[in-house]
Amino acid sequence: MDLRLLIQFLIIFAAFFMLVNASAVLVLAERKVMGFMQQRYGPYLVGPHGMLQPFADILKLLMKEELRPKGADKWLFTLAPILAVTTAFAAFATVPFGGETTFFGLLDQPVKLGAADVNVGVLVIFAITSMGVYGIVLAGWSSNSKYALFGGLRASAQMISYELSYATALAAVIMLAGSMSVREVVDSQAGTWFGVLPKWYIFLQPVGFIIYFIAGIAETNRAPFDFPEAEQELVAGFNTEYSSVRFALFPQAEYINMVTVAAVATDLYLGGWHGLLPFYTPLDPLIEQWNIGWLVFFAKIGGILFFYIWMRWTVPRYRYDQLMKFGWKYLFPASVINLLVTAAMVLYFNA
Amino acid sequence: MPETLLFYVLSGLAVGASALVIGQRNPMYSVLLLIVSFAALAGLYITLDAPFVAMAQMIIYAGAIMVLFLFVVMLLNAPQEDAAEWDRTHPLRRPGVARIGIVLAVLLVAELGWALAKVASLEGAVGGNADGAAIASVREMGRVLFTQYSFAFEATSVLILVAMIGAVVLARREGDA
Numbered sequence: 001m002d003l004r005l006l007i008q009f010l011i012i013f014a015a016f017f018m019l020v021n022a023s024a025v026l027v028l029a030e031r032k033v034m035g036f037m038q039q040r041y042g043p044y045l046v047g048p049h050g051m052l053q054p055f056a057d058i059l060k061l062l063m064k065e066e067l068r069p070k071g072a073d074k075w076l077f078t079l080a081p082i083l084a085v086t087t088a089f090a091a092f093a094t095v096p097f098g099g100e101t102t103f104f105g106l107l108d109q110p111v112k113l114g115a116a117d118v119n120v121g122v123l124v125i126f127a128i129t130s131m132g133v134y135g136i137v138l139a140g141w142s143s144n145s146k147y148a149l150f151g152g153l154r155a156s157a158q159m160i161s162y163e164l165s166y167a168t169a170l171a172a173v174i175m176l177a178g179s180m181s182v183r184e185v186v187d188s189q190a191g192t193w194f195g196v197l198p199k200w201y202i203f204l205q206p207v208g209f210i211i212y213f214i215a216g217i218a219e220t221n222r223a224p225f226d227f228p229e230a231e232q233e234l235v236a237g238f239n240t241e242y243s244s245v246r247f248a249l250f251p252q253a254e255y256i257n258m259v260t261v262a263a264v265a266t267d268l269y270l271g272g273w274h275g276l277l278p279f280y281t282p283l284d285p286l287i288e289q290w291n292i293g294w295l296v297f298f299a300k301i302g303g304i305l306f307f308y309i310w311m312r313w314t315v316p317r318y319r320y321d322q323l324m325k326f327g328w329k330y331l332f333p334a335s336v337i338n339l340l341v342t343a344a345m346v347l348y349f350n351a
Numbered sequence: 352m353p354e355t356l357l358f359y360v361l362s363g364l365a366v367g368a369s370a371l372v373i374g375q376r377n378p379m380y381s382v383l384l385l386i387v388s389f390a391a392l393a394g395l396y397i398t399l400d401a402p403f404v405a406m407a408q409m410i411i412y413a414g415a416i417m418v419l420f421l422f423v424v425m426l427l428n429a430p431q432e433d434a435a436e437w438d439r440t441h442p443l444r445r446p447g448v449a450r451i452g453i454v455l456a457v458l459l460v461a462e463l464g465w466a467l468a469k470v471a472s473l474e475g476a477v478g479g480n481a482d483g484a485a486i487a488s489v490r491e492m493g494r495v496l497f498t499q500y501s502f503a504f505e506a507t508s509v510l511i512l513v514a515m516i517g518a519v520v521l522a523r524r525e526g527d528a
């Protein structure tokens with residue numbers, strides 16, 4: 001087989017493997033960070049410092065009995081978790097996670113890190129993410145349970161409302177970069193302004209980044225926007241009737257979506273694999289020289305994911321009408337204004 | 352050759368799913384099959400070198416509009432479509448409206464057959480698209496949309512606006528402000 005093809009397969013497999021593991025690691029990270037914030041240890045018994053807890057969690061979930069409510073829709077009840085997790089994996093397909101690298105001289109010619117490089121990459125990510133809502137909605141509907149149905153309804157309403165702001169924030173970045181390929185957007189952020197500030201789009205699009213991040217939290221149904229699974233109101237929301245492996249797929253999809261949102265934020269706003277810190281450091285040329293931009297990329301994703309978890313244990317949940325009001329009356333107009341101002345600026349400075 | 356195979360698979364999927372949409376008793380399944388049909392159409396656009404149109408199809412139709420459909424179906428929570436009295440009788444013995452529908456369906460099938468007969472060979476229709484490269488570039492597409500096709504574009508937006516206002520007028524109850 002062609003060596004390049006084999007390497008590409010390996011990269012795709014690595015990305016897949018990374019996402020599978022990321023969901024397990026994030027469960028542990030979430031519990032550890034939560035423990036840290038509440039001045040306790042978190043899981044501590046399985047393995048050193050509780051590091052093997054994910055294995056125990058997964059084993060427990062696999063051994064449970066798989067239940068299906070009597071009135072549930074046979075096909076859709078099984079299809080829903082599969083759909084949720086498939087779209088979560090697929091959305092990562094066009095997210096590049098590193099520049100050209102030879103893996104410390106292991107390969108004789110550099111390869112690009114990323115599953116696929118499509119010239120409408122940003123749109124592909126957005127299209128597949130918007131498919132993810134079907135998994136949750138169908139789970140809510142097919143369970144034949146009132147609480148689950150309410151969870152599904154909330155999920156669809158919430159995701160439609162925040163998808164608009166999400167897409168509008170992304171459109172501003174696309175205009176700045178003049179390309180819809182994620183890799184080209186990242187590479188247009190290489191270099192620095194005045195030798196101090198890296199050319200990240202977060203400095204040109206501070207409002208856009210905040211809008212993207214808020215909408216991203218709402219899209220992944222995380223606190224403070226976790227209405228589809230609000231415990232106090234809906235038992236467990238759309239996944240109330242699920243157990244065992246079918247249940248496990250929902251949190252997995254949620255964590256993979258978190259990774260995707262963080263990776264897209266890193267690619268589009270934080271310079272991807274260009275520049276480690278938000279100011280110039282002598283390390284930056286070394287990173288370019290050693291081709292270890294992908295490590296920098298993962299460090300940035302880790303930072304964003306920590307922020308995500310931090311948010312969850314800090315900010316209380318909103319009320320449902322507040323969520324809708326905020327999405328349509330504040331976030332969406334703000335993103336439209338941001339888009340118009342960006343368009344005017346691009347026209348003015350490029351003309 | 353793989354492109355031709357892809358064409359047959361995707362169009363078969365689109366036609367099959369669309370046929371099943373109207374064949375379902377459960378509106379939920381109809382909505383889902385319609386999404387399958389839209390996704391297959393998006394795949395066809397990709398084989399025609401129009402990835403932007405394909406993604407717009409996925410985002411707008413399969414993503415946004417069908418979620419709204421699903422939302423409405425869930426809110427109504429209609430597990431079964433109401434079957435009318437005459438629903439189980441022979442198609443030709445149903446009331447007038449249904450008969451007109453049948454005539455239209457026959458006409459549509461005849462037209463489709465005629466159109467397909469006019470296309471000399473299906474191979475040519477699949478592969479050789481002259482302006483495919485132009486559609487591929489989003490910049491080019493925007494330019495064409497706002498210059499050459501600006502009238503059609505504006506007319507469509509006015510049409511959608513009229514439909515929206517009509518829906519608001521119809522949905523508004525008497526006595527509301």
